[in-house]
Each structure stands twice: as structure tokens, then as C-alpha cells.
Amino acid sequence: MKHAIEELIPGYIRGLPAYVPGRPVEEVERELNVRAVKLASNENPMGPSPLAIEAAKRALSDANWYPDGGSKALREKLAARHGVKPEETFVALGSSEIIDLAARALLRPGLEGITSEKSYAPYSLAIRAAGAELVLAPMRGYTYDLTAIARRMTPRTRLVYLANPNNPTGTAFGHDELDQFLGEALPHILVVLDEAYLHYADRKDMPRAEELHRKHGNLLIVRTFSKVYGLAGLRIGYGIGAPEVLSVFRQLKTPFNTSVVAQVAAIAALDDTEHVRRSVETNRVERRRLIAGLERIGLQAVPSETNFVFVEMGPEAPRVCEELLRRGVIVRPLGWMGLPGAARISVGRPEENDRFLAAMGEIWPAHAAKRELAER
Numbered sequence: 001m002k003h004a005i006e007e008l009i010p011g012y013i014r015g016l017p018a019y020v021p022g023r024p025v026e027e028v029e030r031e032l033n034v035r036a037v038k039l040a041s042n043e044n045p046m047g048p049s050p051l052a053i054e055a056a057k058r059a060l061s062d063a064n065w066y067p068d069g070g071s072k073a074l075r076e077k078l079a080a081r082h083g084v085k086p087e088e089t090f091v092a093l094g095s096s097e098i099i100d101l102a103a104r105a106l107l108r109p110g111l112e113g114i115t116s117e118k119s120y121a122p123y124s125l126a127i128r129a130a131g132a133e134l135v136l137a138p139m140r141g142y143t144y145d146l147t148a149i150a151r152r153m154t155p156r157t158r159l160v161y162l163a164n165p166n167n168p169t170g171t172a173f174g175h176d177e178l179d180q181f182l183g184e185a186l187p188h189i190l191v192v193l194d195e196a197y198l199h200y201a202d203r204k205d206m207p208r209a210e211e212l213h214r215k216h217g218n219l220l221i222v223r224t225f226s227k228v229y230g231l232a233g234l235r236i237g238y239g240i241g242a243p244e245v246l247s248v249f250r251q252l253k254t255p256f257n258t259s260v261v262a263q264v265a266a267i268a269a270l271d272d273t274e275h276v277r278r279s280v281e282t283n284r285v286e287r288r289r290l291i292a293g294l295e296r297i298g299l300q301a302v303p304s305e306t307n308f309v310f311v312e313m314g315p316e317a318p319r320v321c322e323e324l325l326r327r328g329v330i331v332r333p334l335g336w337m338g339l340p341g342a343a344r345i346s347v348g349r350p351e352e353n354d355r356f357l358a359a360m361g362e363i364w365p366a367h368a369a370k371r372e373l374a375e376r
């Protein structure tokens with residue numbers, strides 16, 4: 001008997017929505033014939049560390065050799081930096097790979113994975129792609145509600161994804177709240193704590209994740225080189241967790257998951273504390289300016305612990321994003337994430353943020369009147 005190929009693919013995979021990335025600058029420039037700025041994917045607008053660029057260039061001449069599939073040099077550096085053993089670290093093809101491996105290692109049909117609504121779409125996708133049931137907990141306002149997540153744990157739950165600070169809402173929870181949650185989480189549940197934006201957080205009581213890792217064996221910390229380190233295009237990230245979990249990841253991953261170029265660039269980026277400091281400081285100043293600029297035209301952004309701002313615009317949001325795009329300003333409409341009235345704007349360089357604010361100044365007043373009508 002002959003089957004259409006789609007029929008051979010499990011229904012839970014066929015039904016998956018694709019991740020919608022930010023539009024590339026070149027594509028928008030060609031299509032709309034404008035000079036574009038991209039404030040859509042939370043990259044570091046200052047560029048990579050110059051030390052990382054140098055290291056990557058030098059490594060290119062060794063590109064005929066396979067990389068160290070175990071990323072030993074980078075893992076030793078990470079272990080020293082975080083006060084853990086090398087076997088408690090795992091280097092991955094971006095944090096995306098760890099999010100994926102966690103679901104593949106722990107979930108299957110009949111089991112459950114939990115995350116929050118209004119959070120990072122790859123968590124939901126990973127849970128569903130493993131055939132498990134996706135359980136979404138509500139938020140408290142725009143912030144993860146760990147109590148609501150704890151209440152949804154069952155004997156079938158194996159995995160919880162937490163983004164802290166969260167993408168796309170930009171909020172964070174604190175150390176004590178997470179400590180208590182981990183104390184309540186059943187020992188058969190792996191808690192994945194994704195700290196992609198940690199460097200940008202101003203909150204004083206952010207979780208001391210390494211300390212919680214020592215205290216609770218079921219915590220997996222995920223970090224990336226894609227944000228403050230400015231290496232999103234090289235695809236590299238890492239995890240810190242129990243060796244028993246990470247050794248399963250080593251069995252599952254492709255043999256050479258990260259390139260030699262990415263590995264040496266990551267090592268150099270870790271040493272460039274000045275680049276990190278400058279990136280965080282610039283972001284802090286520019287983030288404040290973006291939020292104030294939005295406020296001046298009557299839009300209230302959610303207070304942000306990240307390198308982006310989240311703002312509710314009401315039903316006009318998709319049209320506002322479209323008009324920004326026509327003016328060459330790429331932001332992220334969030335309708336595909338179930339937030340049709342919201343947009344996320346990455347903090348760019350000063351002149352890029354100026355372009356966004358100038359364009360919003362032209363676009364928003366006409367829509368503001370319509371929103372008021374809709375809210376009556």
C-alpha cells in the first residue's frame with residue numbers, strides 16, 4: 001500500500017507551527033527599497049567582542065580539521081568561571097539545542113511538559129515535537145507565576161521550562177521564589193532555567209543559579225553566547241547541570257555540534273569583560289530612552305530586565321508594525337505567539353532607536369485615536 005508521505009509522519013509533528021524569526025535586513029531592504037534597521041531579534045547591536053573576532057579569524061585556517069566534539073577547552077573555562085566541574089557543563093549549538101535535547105531526552109507521548117503562556121515559543125514546540133502534552137500556566141501580569149506552574153505538576157510531568165528574564169515580556173522573578181519552587185518540584189522533574197538575558201537584568205535579587213544548582217539536583221541552567229556576547233550568528237550556548245543529565249545529552253547530540261570557530265570565539269568573548277560591560281551599560285541607557293520615548297506618545301512599555309521592550313498597542317499593533325516596516329524599522333509583532341495586540345522592540349544603537357522613535361512619532365497618533373475608540 002502506498003501512503004502520502006504526510007501520513008507517515010506522526011500527527012503531533014505534522015501539526016507543529018513553524019518558529020517565526022525576525023525578518024532579515026537584506027530581505028526587507030530589497031523588497032521595500034528602504035535602508036532598514038533590525039530591532040527584531042534581540043542581538044547585541046554593538047557587534048561581537050573584537051577579541052572574539054580575532055580568535056575566530058585565526059581558527060578559520062584550521063577549518064579543515066573537525067572540531068573537538070566535546071568542547072573541552074571551552075567547558076573547562078566555563079567550569080572555572082561558574083565554580084562547577086567540567087562534567088557539569090555542556091556546550092551546544094546555541095541554547096536552542098539544549099532546549100531541544102531536554103525534551104527529546106525526557107518526554108514522549110503520555111508525558112507532560114510545562115511552561116508559561118507569553119513565553120519563548122521554542123519551549124512549547126520542543127514539548128509538542130516529543131509527542132508530550134503541552135501544559136501552559138498563566139502569568140501574573142507579565143511575569144512568570146511559579147506557583148501556578150507548581151500547581152500544574154503531575155506524576156506525568158517530566159520537564160519545566162522557565163525563561164528568566166522572560167522573552168517576550170522582559171520581566172524576571174527573584175532568587176527566593178525560584179528556590180522555593182525548586183524545593184517543591186518533584187525530583188522526577190527537570191527544571192530548565194533559561195538565562196539568555198541575565199546580564200541585562202537590573203533586579204538585585206536575580207537567582208544565583210549556580211548556588212541553586214548545588215542545592216537542587218534537578219536544575220539545568222541554560223546560557224547563550226547569542227545575546228550580550230554578540231555571537232548569535234555563530235550558534236553557540238551552554239548548560240550547567242547534573243552530570244547524569246548532561247551525559248545523556250552527549251549521547252543524543254550530533255558528534256560535532258559546535259564549530260571550531262564558534263568554540264574559540266566563545267572562549268575569547270568570555271575574557272572580554274570590557275565588551276560585556278559596555279554592552280550592558282549602553283543597553284541600560286538606550287532601554288530607558290526607548291521606554292521614555294514610548295511614554296511621551298502615550299504608550300506604556302512593560303518594565304524590562306532585558307535588551308528589548310514589550311509594549312501593548314491594542315488591535316492596531318499589526319498595522320503599526322507593518323507601517324514601521326515600510327519605513328525600514330523591523331520590530332517583532334507577536335500575533336503568531338498569541339499576543340496579537342503586542343510588539344517587541346529590541347534595544348538598538350542610539351541612531352537606530354532614534355529612527356524607531358521618530359517613525360513611531362509619525363505613525364502612532366493616528367492609531368492612538370482608534371485604540372481609544374476600541375477600548376470604550
Ligand SMILES: *Cc1c(COP(=O)(O)O)cnc(C)c1O
Nearest residue numbers: 094095096120167196224226237
Ligand atoms: C535569544 C534567546 C535564546 C538564545 O538562543 P540561541 O539558540 O542560544 O541563539 C535562548 N532563550 C531565549 C528565551 C531567548 O530569547
